[in-house]
Amino acid sequence: MYSSLPILSLSLVASTQVLAHTPNDYSFDPLKHLAGVAPPFDPLDPPLDPAPPQGCNVTRAAYLVRHAAIFANDFDYEEYIEPFIQKLDNTSVDWSKIPTLSFLATWKNPITDAEQEMLTRSGKLEATRLGVDIAQRYQSLRTPKKIWTSTAERTVKSAKSLSQGLADDASDVEVVEIPEEADEGADSLTPYKGCNAYSSSAGSDQSSAFQKVYTKPVTARLNSYAPTFNFTTKDIYGISLLCGYETVIRGSSPFCNLDLLTPNEWLGFEYANDIQYHYNTGYGNPASGAIGFPWVNATFNTLSPPSNTQSNASTDQDLYISFTHRELPPTVMVALGLFNNSAFSGANNINGTMPTDRINHRRAWKSSNILQFLTNVAMEKMECNCFGFEAGSYYRVLVNDAPQSLDGCADGPGESCREMGQFLQGRAGVVGGYGESCADGGNMTGVLGIYGS
Numbered sequence: 293m294y295s296s297l298p299i300l301s302l303s304l305v306a307s308t309q310v311l312a313h314t315p316n317d318y319s320f321d322p323l324k325h326l327a328g329v330a331p332p333f334d335p336l337d338p339p340l341d342p343a344p345p346q347g348c349n350v351t352r353a354a355y356l357v358r359h360a361a362i363f364a365n366d367f368d369y370e371e372y373i374e375p376f377i378q379k380l381d382n383t384s385v386d387w388s389k390i391p392t393l394s395f396l397a398t399w400k401n402p403i404t405d406a407e408q409e410m411l412t413r414s415g416k417l418e419a420t421r422l423g424v425d426i427a428q429r430y431q432s433l434r435t436p437k438k439i440w441t442s443t444a445e446r447t448v449k450s451a452k453s454l455s456q457g458l459a460d461d462a463s464d465v466e467v468v469e470i471p472e473e474a475d476e477g478a479d480s481l482t483p484y485k486g487c488n489a490y491s492s493s494a495g496s497d498q499s500s501a502f503q504k505v506y507t508k509p510v511t512a513r514l515n516s517y518a519p520t521f522n523f524t525t526k527d528i529y530g531i532s533l534l535c536g537y538e539t540v541i542r543g544s545s546p547f548c549n550l551d552l553l554t555p556n557e558w559l560g561f562e563y564a565n566d567i568q569y570h571y572n573t574g575y576g577n578p579a580s581g582a583i584g585f586p587w588v589n590a591t592f593n594t595l596s597p598p599s600n601t602q603s604n605a606s607t608d609q610d611l612y613i614s615f616t617h618r619e620l621p622p623t624v625m626v627a628l629g630l631f632n633n634s635a636f637s638g639a640n641n642i643n644g645t646m647p648t649d650r651i652n653h654r655r656a657w658k659s660s661n662i663l664q665f666l667t668n669v670a671m672e673k674m675e676c677n678c679f680g681f682e683a684g685s686y687y688r689v690l691v692n693d694a695p696q697s698l699d700g701c702a703d704g705p706g707e708s709c710r711e712m713g714q715f716l717q718g719r720a721g722v723v724g725g726y727g728e729s730c731a732d733g734g735n736m737t738g739v740l741g742i743y744g745s
């Protein structure tokens with residue numbers, strides 16, 4: 293009897309191995325892991341119900357939106373894509389003989405110099421669709437008379453495309469352009485530009501370190517197929533960027549193929565970006581929260597005018613929508629304390645949560661979920677009369693349609709926040725003022741005044 297045991301356990305091992313190698317329902321979509329070049333999607337992070345809690349009506353809402361998909365960002369193009377494409381133009385490799393790369397024999401670059409920083413057609417369509425989504429979501433709110441945008445063409449065009457979906461007649465919506473110059477400081481939709489503690493290259497060194505780690509097996513593999521091409525770390529990173537850009541230009545891209553980069557390698561690309569944004573506009577830059585706070589403060593003041601103000605400017609719209617660049621939404625997340633890798637840890641080991649030699653899969657900070665094309669962060673004011681809660685006003689923050697639980701103010705219906713003003717005062721203390729964090733003289737105002745409140 294006992295002698296049969298080893299055979300039994302052997303067969304158990306064999307069968308679990310078979311199970312372990314069964315793909316089951318594993319599926320992987322690289323488009324959801326492309327960080328700043330991810331097409332819009334709802335990450336459901338966290339998967340709380342986006343509908344207003346039962347018994348609550350949204351009475352006002354504000355949205356901060358990154359512009360929609362563009363052909364290519366200058367830096368991405370010049371640093372990664374163009375050098376790769378020049379190598380492709382020069383090479384004598386016969387791609388048609390290499391199965392994984394055979395498409396390169398006929399592939400043509402979809403990005404022209406002239407269009408580089410412009411919105412793509414799908415970008416315009418997605419922005420219009422967001423306008424429709426907002427109009428349908430807030431049917432009882434009035435169509436806004438004004439929406440706001442920074443002055444770059446891609447943000448202005450995004451705002452105009454959104455108004456096509458938002459209003460019955462887009463010409464009823466005035467698109468107000470807010471200058472992007474550094475001397476506007478916090479009184480702009482680009483407050484990072486006027487902040488001395490912000491540097492556009494912050495995070496590059498840390499990100500480069502991890503780029504080398506995740507691309508090492510890829511360069512080795514692709515160079516075994518085409519030894520004379522000399523695939524480099526930057527080429528591999530460029531391939532992932534091309535997957536995103538070509539998809540938003542042409543609708544699909546052969547570079548998104550899972551035979552070219554495995555799911556794990558796409559996750560490497562995503563994490564390299566997460567490291568970059570962590571130090572650039574995230575918790576790894578001590579000024580991030582101070583940069584994002586003025587929008588949060590102005591938005592809350594606008595949705596909830598203090599009772600002692602006589603001004604009625606802030607009550608003449610129900611919806612406030614503003615367009616900006618990829619840098620601002622992540623700083624707003626930090627100002628609100630969202631996606632903080634250290635939350636619940638009882639410690640604040642800022643850099644330790646983003647090692648550069650391996651992926652922290654348990655991080656909360658995932659750039660694909662935070663700053664994809666058309667990424668948006670919303671604040672809703674709700675009037676509630678629900679079972680189990682005091683009747684009155686509550687606030688909710690949503691990121692790409694997912695309601696967020698604010699750490700320290702989530703005891704309302706649907707984890708909404710009752711004492712938002714008090715919560716934000718606390719946050720102001722944690723993240724510091726714009727003036728103190730951003731100006732050498734400490735004398736810049738931290739107030740965003742564009743909404744007229």
Ligand SMILES: *[C@@H]1O[C@H](CO)[C@@H](O)[C@H](O)[C@H]1NC(C)=O
Pocket residue numbers: 375378379382
């Ligand atoms: C392409 O080839 C030319 C001529 O051999 C060379 O001068 C140039 O540096 C090459 N460019 C790249 C990006 O390899």
Ligand SMILES: *[C@@H]1O[C@H](CO)[C@@H](O)[C@H](O)[C@H]1NC(C)=O
Pocket residue numbers: 522524
């Ligand atoms: C491959 O490219 C890298 C980076 O451009 C360069 O430093 C290296 O010398 C090249 N290797 C070969 C074998 O051409």
Ligand SMILES: *[C@@H]1O[C@H](CO)[C@@H](O)[C@H](O)[C@H]1NC(C)=O
Pocket residue numbers: 602603604605
């Ligand atoms: C409210 O707005 C109207 C129209 O702009 C203006 O005439 C009125 O004086 C304002 N009231 C206050 C209290 O500011």
Ligand SMILES: *[C@@H]1O[C@H](CO)[C@@H](O)[C@H](O)[C@H]1NC(C)=O
Pocket residue numbers: 575581626629632634635636637638639640722723
């Ligand atoms: C992130 O979380 C840690 C741990 O709770 C906290 O000490 C820190 O203040 C938070 N960071 C910000 C910017 O809110």
Ligand SMILES: *[C@@H]1O[C@H](CO)[C@@H](O)[C@H](O)[C@H]1NC(C)=O
Pocket residue numbers: 571576642643
């Ligand atoms: C985190 O990294 C940044 C950038 O390298 C550095 O300036 C900062 O001192 C580090 N913070 C801690 C707490 O180690």
Ligand SMILES: *[C@@H]1O[C@H](CO)[C@@H](O)[C@H](O)[C@H]1NC(C)=O
Pocket residue numbers: 347348349675676677
């Ligand atoms: C929400 O709106 C409905 C329809 O207008 C109304 O009947 C209800 O009383 C409102 N609830 C609250 C809490 O304001």
Ligand SMILES: *[C@@H]1O[C@H](CO)[C@@H](O)[C@H](O)[C@H]1NC(C)=O
Pocket residue numbers: 732733734735736
């Ligand atoms: C802030 O202080 C700096 C340095 O003292 C000075 O040059 C600048 O003009 C001041 N800015 C304002 C808005 O007062």
Ligand SMILES: *[C@@H]1O[C@H](CO)[C@@H](O)[C@H](O)[C@H]1NC(C)=O
Pocket residue numbers: 586589590593720725738739
């Ligand atoms: C928030 O906005 C109000 C009204 O503009 C302003 O008085 C206050 O200083 C702002 N708070 C911070 C921390 O910037």
